Amino acid sequence: MLSNTGNTLIFINIILTLSIIYFSFQFLNKKKRNFGVKKFVELSLYQTTLSLIIFFTLILGFVFSDFSIENVYRNSHTLKPLFYKITGTWGNHEGSLLLWINVLVFFSYLFLLFNKKSNHIFLIYTLLIQNFLILGFLLFLFVNSNPFSLVVPKPLEGLGLNPILQDPALAIHPPLLYVGFVGSSIYFSAAVASLISGLTGSEFAKKIKLWVLISWCFQTLGIILGSIWAYYELGWGGFWFWDPVENSSLMPWFVMTALLHSVMVLEKRNMLYSWVIILCLMTFTLSVTGTFLVRSGILNSVHTFANDPSRGLYILVFLSVMIFFAITIFIKKNKKDHYIFSGYSKETFILANNWFMAFFLFTILVGTVYPIFTEVLTQTKVSVGPPFYNITIIPIVIPFLLLMAIAPNISWIKDRTNNLKKISFLIILSILINSIIFHFFKSMSLISNLIIISSLFLIFYTLSDFFSSYKKKIHLDPSRIVSHLGFGLLIFFIGLNHNFSIEKDFNIKVGEKKSVENFLINFESLNLIEKENYKAIVGTFRVDNKKNSNSNTLSPEIRIYSQPETLTYEASIRTRLSHDLYLTMSNINRTELYNIKFQKKPFMMMIWLSAILISIGGFLRIFKK
Amino acid sequence: MRLIYTFLIFFSFLFFNLFAKDISTKEAEIFKNIRCLICQGQSIADSNSEFSQTLKLVVKDQIKEGKSKEEIYDFLIEKYGEWIVYKPTFSKNFILWLLPYIFLLLGGIVLFLLIKKRENTKTN
Amino acid sequence: MKINFKITLVLITVSFILFVFFLSLGQKSQYDTRDLIGKKIDNFNLKTLEGEKNITEVDLMDNEYTLINFWASWCSPCRAEHKYLIKIKNNLGLRILGVNFKDKNKNAIDFLNELGNPYSYIVKDNSGKQSIKFGVYGIPESILINKDLIVVKKFIGPIKKEDLELISKILKNL
Numbered sequence: 001m002l003s004n005t006g007n008t009l010i011f012i013n014i015i016l017t018l019s020i021i022y023f024s025f026q027f028l029n030k031k032k033r034n035f036g037v038k039k040f041v042e043l044s045l046y047q048t049t050l051s052l053i054i055f056f057t058l059i060l061g062f063v064f065s066d067f068s069i070e071n072v073y074r075n076s077h078t079l080k081p082l083f084y085k086i087t088g089t090w091g092n093h094e095g096s097l098l099l100w101i102n103v104l105v106f107f108s109y110l111f112l113l114f115n116k117k118s119n120h121i122f123l124i125y126t127l128l129i130q131n132f133l134i135l136g137f138l139l140f141l142f143v144n145s146n147p148f149s150l151v152v153p154k155p156l157e158g159l160g161l162n163p164i165l166q167d168p169a170l171a172i173h174p175p176l177l178y179v180g181f182v183g184s185s186i187y188f189s190a191a192v193a194s195l196i197s198g199l200t201g202s203e204f205a206k207k208i209k210l211w212v213l214i215s216w217c218f219q220t221l222g223i224i225l226g227s228i229w230a231y232y233e234l235g236w237g238g239f240w241f242w243d244p245v246e247n248s249s250l251m252p253w254f255v256m257t258a259l260l261h262s263v264m265v266l267e268k269r270n271m272l273y274s275w276v277i278i279l280c281l282m283t284f285t286l287s288v289t290g291t292f293l294v295r296s297g298i299l300n301s302v303h304t305f306a307n308d309p310s311r312g313l314y315i316l317v318f319l320s321v322m323i324f325f326a327i328t329i330f331i332k333k334n335k336k337d338h339y340i341f342s343g344y345s346k347e348t349f350i351l352a353n354n355w356f357m358a359f360f361l362f363t364i365l366v367g368t369v370y371p372i373f374t375e376v377l378t379q380t381k382v383s384v385g386p387p388f389y390n391i392t393i394i395p396i397v398i399p400f401l402l403l404m405a406i407a408p409n410i411s412w413i414k415d416r417t418n419n420l421k422k423i424s425f426l427i428i429l430s431i432l433i434n435s436i437i438f439h440f441f442k443s444m445s446l447i448s449n450l451i452i453i454s455s456l457f458l459i460f461y462t463l464s465d466f467f468s469s470y471k472k473k474i475h476l477d478p479s480r481i482v483s484h485l486g487f488g489l490l491i492f493f494i495g496l497n498h499n500f501s502i503e504k505d506f507n508i509k510v511g512e513k514k515s516v517e518n519f520l521i522n523f524e525s526l527n528l529i530e531k532e533n534y535k536a537i538v539g540t541f542r543v544d545n546k547k548n549s550n551s552n553t554l555s556p557e558i559r560i561y562s563q564p565e566t567l568t569y570e571a572s573i574r575t576r577l578s579h580d581l582y583l584t585m586s587n588i589n590r591t592e593l594y595n596i597k598f599q600k601k602p603f604m605m606m607i608w609l610s611a612i613l614i615s616i617g618g619f620l621r622i623f624k625k
Numbered sequence: 626m627r628l629i630y631t632f633l634i635f636f637s638f639l640f641f642n643l644f645a646k647d648i649s650t651k652e653a654e655i656f657k658n659i660r661c662l663i664c665q666g667q668s669i670a671d672s673n674s675e676f677s678q679t680l681k682l683v684v685k686d687q688i689k690e691g692k693s694k695e696e697i698y699d700f701l702i703e704k705y706g707e708w709i710v711y712k713p714t715f716s717k718n719f720i721l722w723l724l725p726y727i728f729l730l731l732g733g734i735v736l737f738l739l740i741k742k743r744e745n746t747k748t749n
Numbered sequence: 750m751k752i753n754f755k756i757t758l759v760l761i762t763v764s765f766i767l768f769v770f771f772l773s774l775g776q777k778s779q780y781d782t783r784d785l786i787g788k789k790i791d792n793f794n795l796k797t798l799e800g801e802k803n804i805t806e807v808d809l810m811d812n813e814y815t816l817i818n819f820w821a822s823w824c825s826p827c828r829a830e831h832k833y834l835i836k837i838k839n840n841l842g843l844r845i846l847g848v849n850f851k852d853k854n855k856n857a858i859d860f861l862n863e864l865g866n867p868y869s870y871i872v873k874d875n876s877g878k879q880s881i882k883f884g885v886y887g888i889p890e891s892i893l894i895n896k897d898l899i900v901v902k903k904f905i906g907p908i909k910k911e912d913l914e915l916i917s918k919i920l921k922n923l
Contacts, residue, residue, distance in 0.1 A: 236671035243666055298773045300780070302666045309774045316774070320767050327763070331756055343740045351739070355732045363725040369766075370713075370721050376772045381780050382718060383660055385668070385711025392725050503653050505670065505681060569673055586673035590823065590851065595678055597670075662780060662886045676886050679851075679877040686878065703788070704884035708780045 003069050006057045006148035010141060013050045017135045020047065024128040028121065037116050040127060044109040047134075051105045055098050058147050059089045068154040071095060071147040077160035079533050087171035093295060093311070094147035096174060097137065103182040104134045107211070111186050115207065122207075125193030126186070133185055136318050144314050163534070163561045163568055169229035173222055180219025181252045181287035184280075186211050187259075191280035192326060195333040205267035205276065210625065212263055215283075216256045217618035223249050224611045234302070235571040235584045237503070237599045239607070242389045245303035247368045248290030251361055255283045258357035261350045268412060269347060274337050275354070281326045286361075288319045298372055342414040349407035356400045363392050395447060401454035401491060405461035408480055426464065430456035437496075444499045451495045458488030479624070483617025489610035493603040502600040507593045510539075516598055520544040521583075523594070534561045539585045539594065541572070556585040580604040655684055655694060658711045659701060668711065782884060786900045790817075790892070793882055795872035798854060804872050806898055809846065814901070814920055816845045818868075818891045818908075819880055821852040822860035827889045830907035834867035837908075841917055844869040850888050851877045893919065 020043050027035070058071070062085045067073040075092045076085055089095045108130045115123050141147070164170075187208045194204045226249065227239040240246065259279040266276045293299055296312025342348070367384045374382045405426075409419065430453045437452065438444060444452070462485045469476040504516040514521045522542040529536050536557040543552045554572035561568070574581040582599040656670035661677045669677040669684075680701075687697050701709050707717070715722055794805045809815045818834060820827040837843050847868035849857045854873070861871075874880050883892060891904040893916065901919060904912055 234671075236667070238671070241666070292770065296770075296774060298770070298776065300666055312774045313771075316767065316770055323763055323767070327756075327760065348736075348740055351736055355729075355736055358732055359725065359729045362728045366721065366724050370718075372773045373769055374718075375776055376769050381706070381708045382713050383708050383711050384713055384721065385658070385660070387658055387712035388721070391712075392722070396729070503650075505652070505656065584673075586678075588678055589675060590853075595673065595681075662782075665779075675851075675877075679881060682876060683878050683881045704785075704881065705782055705886065706780075706785050 002057055002061045002066050003148040003150050006054055006061075006069075007142075007146070009050060009054045009057065010138065010146075010148070013047065013054065014135070014138050014142065016043065016047050016050065017131050017138060019043070020131045021128060021135065024124050024131070027124050028128070037112075037120050037123065040124065041109075041112050041116055044105070044112050044127070048102075048105045048109045051098075051102045055089075055102055058095060058098060059086055061148075062086060062089050065158065067156070067158050068150055068152070069147070070149045070151045073151050073155050073158050075158070075160075077158040080160070080166070083168075084166045084171070088165070090174050091165050091170070093308075094141070094145045096178075097141050097145055098147055099174065099178055100182050101134065101137050101141065103178045104130065104137060104185055107183050107186040108134065108189075111190070111211065114210070119197075119199050119203075119207075122190075122193050122197040122199040125197050126190045129189035129192045130186060133189065133322075136321075140314050140318070144310060160561075163559070163566055164233060167229060167233050169225050169232070173225045173229060176218050176225060177222030177249055180215050180217075180222050180256075181249070181283070181290070183211065183215035183218065184252060184256065184283040184287055187215075187280045188284035188326075191277045192329055195277065195329050200273050201270045202267045204273070205263050208280065209263055209267065210622070212256065212259050213618060213622055216253075216260050217615050217622065219249070219253050219256055220615040220618065221612075223253060224608070224615065227611075228608060231604070232571070232573065235569045237571070237582045237584075237597070237601060239604075241302075242364075242367070242386045243303060244299040244301045244368050245294050247364050248293055251290060251364055251368075252283050252286045254357045254361040254364075255279055255286060258354040259283060261353050265347050265350050271337065271347065272351075274334055277330065277334070279354075281330070285319070285323055285326070288315065288322065292316055292319055293368065299368070344410065345414050346407065346410045346412045349403065349410050352403055353407065356396065356403070359396060360393060364389065367392075394451065397491065398447075398450045398454045401451075401458045401488065404484055404487065405458040408477075408484065409465065422461075422464065426457055426460045427453075429460060430454070442500060448495055448499050451491060455488050455492035455495060459485060459492060462488060479617040479621035481617070482620060483614050486610050486613030486615075486617060490607060490614065493606040493610055497601060497603050497607060500602045503598065505595070505597050507588060507595050509592050509594070514596070514598075518545060518547045519598070519600070520546060521596070521598055523596070534559045536560065536570075537587070541583055541585075541596075543581060543583070543598075552581055554581060554583040556583050558585065558587060575605055577605050578602065651694065652685065652688055655688070655697060656681060658698070659684070660709050660711055662705065662709065781905050782886070783903045783905050785884060786903060788884075788900050790883060790894055790898045790900060793879065795848065795874060795879055798849060798857060798871045798873050804846065804870050808870070809844075809894065809898065810896055812844045813896050814843060814893060816843055816891055816893050816916070817848060817883065818845055819848045819850050819874075819883075819885050819888045821850045821888055822856035823852065824850075824888050826907040828864065830889055830909075831864045831867070833908045833910065833913055835865045836913060837916060838867040838869075841913075841920060843916065843920065847871045848880060848883075849873040850880055850885075851875060 020040070023035070023040070023043070027040075058069075060066075061069045061072045062076050063082065065072065065076060065078050065085070067076075071092060071094050075088050075095075080088065090099045108127060111130075112123065112127060190204070190208050190211075194200055199207070223246075226246065230241070231237070231239040259276065262272050262276050262279060265272045292312060292315040294301070294303065295308075295315060297309065298312065367388050370384050371382050374380055406419065406423065433456055434449055434452045438449065462481055466476065466481050502517050502519075504514075506514055506516075508514055508523050510523055510526050512523050514523075520543070522544070524540045524542055527538045527540070529538055536559045538555050538557050541554045541556070543554055545551070552574050554574060556572040557570040559568045559570055560566075569584055569586050571582055571584045573583075579600055579602040582597075582601055584597045586595045587593075588595055653670065657668050659669045659680065661667045661669050661672035661674055661680075663674055663676050664672045667677075669680050684697060687700070692700075698710050698712075702714075707714065713721055791806050794803050796803055816837065820831075834845060838845055845868050847870070849871060852873065852875070857871075857873070861868075885892075887905075889907050891908055892900055893902040893904075895901055902915070
């Protein structure tokens, strides 16, 4: 019954979307217009409500374990805790598509609501394009990836959900990301609408500013949460692996950041319109490209959904149509920009920001798709992993940090102040602090030194901005201070974390000890425990710090789940502000030995807090409105 | 004032060991660069698979024998193909390594021309 | 004219990228080493199961072809392929070097007593480290080499019925 309800509602939603498209065409053809924008607001509301109901229908299927629905059968189980039954709804391909659609329609409705008072032609064009996107995804859902397809006869039990996916962070991570990069659809549509309707310049900037901000904030949070989850759950102690799926979420982020800054120029100075349009088009394009890479199965990754080339084909066709359509409209309708700006001005610095963002984006894109190209063109398989990205990107982060520090204080149009004294003083302070770290703690490579110095510079400069504005009672932009400070702190702590981490991989038996730098690790005991849906071998390790006589007990586990039969390795993590102690254990088959990975990871907590600070800056700006 | 600044800069540079290497052990660095062939996107440092465990032992032995990183990578590439290392060899993949910097340079040129053009237009 | 050039460039690049994506849809993303042939297997030295002597590459140079099979008593696909190995020995007269991988002598001998012994030579690799020299990454895995010790064919996973025909063909092309 749920299945039929779901399918019927999807079908109705398709019809509704088609009617919105039809009425939009009617509206835009002035002769046939016989209703106002209010009607569209109503229709969008119905569309949003309907999409939500469809989503709830699927959730109900999971909650009540209706295994006649194939999607529920494949991804759930009666023994799964209720919370994870619900979150399991979007932890699979079909369910996540439903989430895509909900975000698409929700943003469509909200944009309409916020802008219903003016510029109706522009508005309805935006609605039109957005609804074409919605239609595309609805058809994809209905025809290829239907979450309500039936399994006959109805199975008695589900195939369960991967235990790794049963985690709170992982539950919120997709919704956050979707508000991010799926939300970028609205300014994609707005950009096309702007080209066609002629609503350009700062007016356009004002229209999309809020949406760029919202999608950026959520994208940032979504990425951070994904990293936090990976760190705590995957058991390797890392938080970023340059995995294709991670890269797919990071690439739109760079464009969003570039757009965030360029929109400021467009709004204040009515310049860079064409560039802003290109950025708007690119963000959602990259989002769909990322979805393609992840779901088509052409890339080897920890995160991939199950392979199905037909999905890949559909998304590729959708992506191609979108790209060519956008390019065509752009070529046809874009007028050449005329503007003048001086070399030493904020506009130039923002363009420089875009230049760096483009570099980071390009590098990650090339690294991610290069294996695809080599395989298709030369039949060899090549791996592109962290070493490539780290070596290529990190050196460029150094000048970027310096730029980030200085740029916000540069005036619009032309800057006449001389900050040289302040800059030199802060550089020297940064170098000094770095030298202290270097001298009293540990040597680092040149690049590491420069990273620490430039991130410190950004931190100090931003703080000095804050204090001097506070003293002089000049109006200050708190969101910029907070975000830039967060970024500086993030790089600083990542730099320290990388250089001061201790890690050791070794094999020992119960009762044995191992010395790792100033730590003594005692493999005290091994116990078997039984829980609701898994059994676990728990190792008890006492870690003594010889330097300060502190002692910590860490208990990593090897978990054996029965539905489905999986083995997972749970890390034991002891978190403090100053550092984390991280221990994982795995058995070596047919021996009494266990493979232990012990890590001391400084400042992990500070890394998370700094990253969250970056997004807080964005949220501050949203709430200022 | 300037003298003090200059002195401080030199003083702090004295502490720079410009040729120090990042100290993550050779072992950890190599482990992170080798791909587990039977896993989905994990290095042998991160994976607990049988293959990873064996390979770690082999690499540890070779490090003890005094083999260099390059020798170890070459050995593994010979046995398992290029896919096993995460860092693509430069000689075979120079397009990959150079393209980002070419892009950076081109972007910089575009930016420079853009500003120069505007400056010229302005002074005119 | 200049604008047209830029646009054409963009369109061509985008089309090319999308086309490559399209072509890649058919490929599998999991890697295996089956195409890694043509290399020489050299320089190995493995103790026989009972430890009475060592087998090196020199011992295999007398055979036109040798099949090197990596197996263990605890590996269930190895059980499944074992009958084909027996067939290879009996019907094709091909000499097989069995490398017992991360196993215990007793279990290995019991296994062979139960299912038959297709091996002309049996060696052991208790730590698994020697098998790395052969480019093996899982078991069962088999490598067919010629008298010059060049790898002619790799079999990733258990030997199947179709593989028997393939091997027979290779042997006949003497």
